[in-house]
Amino acid sequence: MASKLLRAVILGPPGSGKGTVCQRIAQNFGLQHLSSGHFLRENIRANTGVGGMAKQYIEKGILVPDHVITRLMMSELENRRDQHWLLDGFPRTLVQAEALDRICDLDLVITLNIPFETLKDRLSRRWIHPPSGRVYNLDFNPPNVHGVDDVTGEPLVQQEDDKPEAVAARLRQYKDVAKPVIELYKSRGVLHQFSGTETNKIWPYVYTLFSNKITPIESKEAY
Numbered sequence: 001m002a003s004k005l006l007r008a009v010i011l012g013p014p015g016s017g018k019g020t021v022c023q024r025i026a027q028n029f030g031l032q033h034l035s036s037g038h039f040l041r042e043n044i045r046a047n048t049g050v051g052g053m054a055k056q057y058i059e060k061g062i063l064v065p066d067h068v069i070t071r072l073m074m075s076e077l078e079n080r081r082d083q084h085w086l087l088d089g090f091p092r093t094l095v096q097a098e099a100l101d102r103i104c105d106l107d108l109v110i111t112l113n114i115p116f117e118t119l120k121d122r123l124s125r126r127w128i129h130p131p132s133g134r135v136y137n138l139d140f141n142p143p144n145v146h147g148v149d150d151v152t153g154e155p156l157v158q159q160e161d162d163k164p165e166a167v168a169a170r171l172r173q174y175k176d177v178a179k180p181v182i183e184l185y186k187s188r189g190v191l192h193q194f195s196g197t198e199t200n201k202i203w204p205y206v207y208t209l210f211s212n213k214i215t216p217i218e219s220k221e222a223y
Contacts, residue, residue: 005082005083005084005085006029006031006084006085006107006108006213006214007084007085007104007105007106007107007108008025008031008085008086008087008106008107008108008109008110008210009086009087009088009090009091009106009108009109009110009185010022010025010086010087010088010109010110010111010112011109011110011111011112011178011181011182012111012112012113012114013112013114013119013170013171013174013175013178014119014123014161014162014167014170014171014174015114015118015119015120015122015123015126015167016112016114016119017112017114017122017199017202018088018089018112019035019088019135020141020199021110021112021199021202021203021206022035022086022088024203024206024207025086025206025210026086027217028207028210028216028217029084029210029214029215029216029217030084030214030217031083031084031085031086031214032080032083032084032085032086033085033086033088034073034076034077034080034085034086034087034088034090035088035089035133036069036072036073036087036088036089036090036092037088037089037133038133039072039073039076040054040058040064040069040072041131041132041133043072044058050068050071050072050075053068054068054069054072066093066095066096066099069090069092069096070095070096070099073087073090073096073100074099074103077103077104078103084214087100091181092177092178092181093177093180093181094180094181094184096181097181097184097185106185106188106190107190107213108190108192108209108210108213109185109190109191109192110191110192110193110194110206110209111178111182111191111192111193111194112194112195112202113193113194113195113196114195114196114197115197116168116171118197119167119171120164120167120168120171122137122139123162123164123167124162124163124164124167125137125138125139126138126158126159126162127143127147127156127157127158128156128157128158128159129149129151129152129154129156130157131152131154132149132151132152134149134150134151136156140199143156192209194206
């Protein structure tokens, strides 16, 4: 295996199965799965400076601005200079992508293209455990007990923006913001697009792509 560290990013709209794909990549290839949402929750819980700033925006229902997210992610990446990693949820905007450029070159960017109807159905079947960010889907990843988190036994909730009427607006917003980021990585020749309605059918192609860059830990886990 090459000694060079692998730097990868996954892009995709809400409900595209990003979390599942990230989990599988992390398990199969030993990459650190770095989720901006996870780091935000951790910082808010720990009441750090950046967490306090983010909380003010979230409480008002406003998107956390680029400079706050960038500051948070740069410090996390600084701590992981000697690890292979996969970024999830960052960069979301061109400004964030440019900030990431200043500290590293990306080897792989994958984007998941899922039909609108599939995303709408998935999101309307999605329930979350807010404290941990664990996500369940009633179709393919249901909780053991309906409406209850498997780990803590606490109640699950459906987010307001996962309700059907909010989904279309979220997807439109994602498309507008993601388009220039996707174009940037496409122009550099590092972008790989995967389309489909089922994560299990997309996964073998993602697995093959990563296998060409980094040796799998356990190839039998592939499918």
